[in-house]
Amino acid sequence: MERHQVSSQKWAIGLFTVGVFMAGLDNGIISTALTTIGESFGVSPSWGAWTVTLYTLGLAISTPIIGKLSDRYGRKRLFIIEIALFGFGSVLVALSPNFLILLMARVIQAIGGGGIFIIGSSHILATLPKEVQGKALGMLGGMHGLSAVIGPNLGAVILSLTGSWQWMFLINVPIAIILILFAFWKLDESRPGTEKPLDMMGTALLTISILSFMYGITQMGNTSFHVVNLLFIVVGLIGFIFLVFHERNLENKGADPILSYSLLTERKYIGTLILGFLSGGFLAGIIFIPAFVQQVLNVPVEHAGYWVTPLALASGVGAGIGGVVTDKYGPLRAIYASGIIGIIGFSLFVFIVNGFVSFSIASALAGISLGILLGAPLNMLAGESAKETEKGTAIGTLSLIRQIGLTIFPAVFAGFIAISKTDGYRQMFLTAAALALLVILVGMLLAKQSHTKQ
Template sequence: MTKINQKGTEKLAMMVLVLGVFMSALDNGIISAALTTINTSFNISEVQGSWGITLYTLGMAISTPIIGKLADRYGRKKLFIMEIILFAIGSLLVAISPTFIFFLGARFIQALGGGGIFIIASSFVLTVFPKDKQGGLLGMLGAVNGIASVVGPNVGSLVLNMTHKWHWLFLINIPIAVIIIITGMMWIPETKVTVLKRTDYWGTVFLSLGILSFMLAITNLDQSNLLASLVSPTVLIFLGIGIALFIGLFTIEKANEKKDVDAILAYHLLTNRNFMLTLVMGLLTGTLIAIFVYIPSYVEHRLGISANQAGVYMSGIGLASIVGAGSGGRFVDKKGARETIVMASFIAMVGFGSLAFLSTTITSFLVTSSITGLGFGMLMGAPLSVLASEAAGEEKGSALGTLSVSRQVGLTIAPTIYAALIQGGFDSFLPTVKESLPTEYVSQNLASVKTSSVEATLLSIKELPQSIEQSQMLTIFYDTAHLAYQHMFLMSTLASAVILLLTFALNNKKIK
């Protein structure tokens, strides 16, 4: 094959990989538009319905590092095609689910297929392309995730409005998957690491069960009473089992260093300072991803935008994250991963801090959220992947998979903490209303204000007869929302600051 033909094939392969990443990332956002519809169709509560997301998260977390290792061992093209097929089968099973239990099982299968797509694509870039191109391409993959997060809910709403059936949200994956499978078999070259060692079955079991235990501990946290739930028996049991399993994994992989075994997570990675710091940064970036879930709620509860229009105001932070991912990738190519993280985390810190104190109008929100998105996008694109792959050597798939899991853990923890902070911030609402409004008005109307959730409170206030007092109560609500959500933004500011500090703890060896 000539050099020109090889470059052409690599570009075609990247197009297929990007389409696969877009499909799997889109599915994360597209389902958010249909949660209420799905819950109604199965006649289940919101708490029960949340397991459709929880099981998907668990499946992704468990499969990601394993698929990354298998792709290194048996071939990235082969595993990519298998993942797409499994994702398509899972999507079909979800769409035809006759019961909610069947639906949950199908979502788990779908997650097992989606867990390795991004990792394999990233590993392919780090294996096939020269170093001066890797940052830009990894940034592009990060940008694709940004695009999917923006358009996912909108696509979901569009499909629901056209078909009035949530099933089509998953059926549309089938023709896309068929196209990816056909073109992938034609254009993606096979790449893998030459491995003659035995498979690390025990390490795989301990890693999978350890991740499962930690994720179950996280999902059993109670956002309405976070501190008490931290010491609840269910959380402590799963947390203890997870710690024990990871101690066992550490022991197994240490012993495997002297054996002819292809470790699922090499001991030298577990003792590599840069790699472990990168995992901590990955976890913190996961907490930043979770902020996307609450941006529409903030726009509605603080700025007074209707719920139907609130999602539109994510466009600034979403589009800026796409620009950030692309420019961050190019910056990695030119200056290095460490320098990129320093700049990106500083921008993100300024952005989240500005959201906490300055986003009091629609204009100021759009400006501050765009700054936030720029820094966030730069972090999510290339730099952490490059750091992890540099530490891993030939075991890129395993390293990227572990990084993805750490990010998934942060993404799973953060919503519970954010919800607790927001709910706690609204505890001052009723006392403020009683102090600020006439006693007669409060006694006549406060009983009509529902407090089961923040959204219910806002809607019940809007349903009160229009008056000066009702307008004052609405103003108190918006002011309370500013302080409540401020706690969440400050936590993200702190997470960005910690990422910035951790970059200075990396070994001084310049990583490019």
């Protein structure tokens, strides 16, 4: 029976995997094109950075909302809509007549790309036997590592062959069309959720709160950060408080809140959200490793890509390992493994890294640790905490919290590096190792809580 369930979902898993890979590929590709795009529109680097900032804000806003909508209206329908939005956004980016249209197109891309992983993960948790969910979730997580390797390199190849950055985005269009056609043909619609009215007030509060808070946070690393930016953060936090009270009242009345208040008060889920936040710090530490290669190890920029390739490949391998360990031993043991490997990997950066071999060992361990944590175990824990009709909501909220961590920690790490490059990177890696230790401790608390309930 279980084998039949897995076999019947092979097409679905394959389509979700390709979709996640396409969205991840786009993130890597644009890193190659930022300077070229800025020059083609005659904008300064600070304005050019908004192509990334708005994409980040779009991801943060869309993930919890798309998760809820997929639970409510069906995952096949939302998957097709997400792919269509991502494809349309890609065309609009490539054909943008001015920089403002390009920024709007990047938001559309974010809304489309941000929900693909959420929908795929919630589908796996809702349809596959628990014993094989980890491998499938690990496959989705592994796509991030592979796309991180292929994206920048593919972007450089496309740019050198065509001489036009527009083709970097047009490459998404045929993939999106194929995914939509096969989704209509091969995907089965999940059972729609409640027919109660959509929580429009909660959706508006959630959007305003995320947008305000995340904008304030993204400005923390800028030298122009001032009281106005701090005000955005405060407004965002106040908005979240109002949102929680609104969702509680709505749930007490038997309505359908955009975020489940009962889920947000579940201890196991709160612990999972804390782990998600810490995983954002993990990922932030990884993001700074290429800069470490150039600024501390003095590797020329044209060779830096080769140095960081083992790191990205290792994250894909780690996602697969995390899936296998999660299926066989449970998500908490996978989390312990991630924390232990992360402590070793980040500590090696502080104490022994001085050349390619030592760097490759340290970065591979850090990548494996990140891959394990971002792949199966956290999504599995989130799914276990949620009802059948809330799995998309649970994973979407987890992704939002991870995105918040991924926004806050780079600002902290950049502050370390601004004071002193060598000592700053040392402090950053020590902080990342401390986060890995916290991951283990939070996992132990969750294990203790589960044991107490039993």
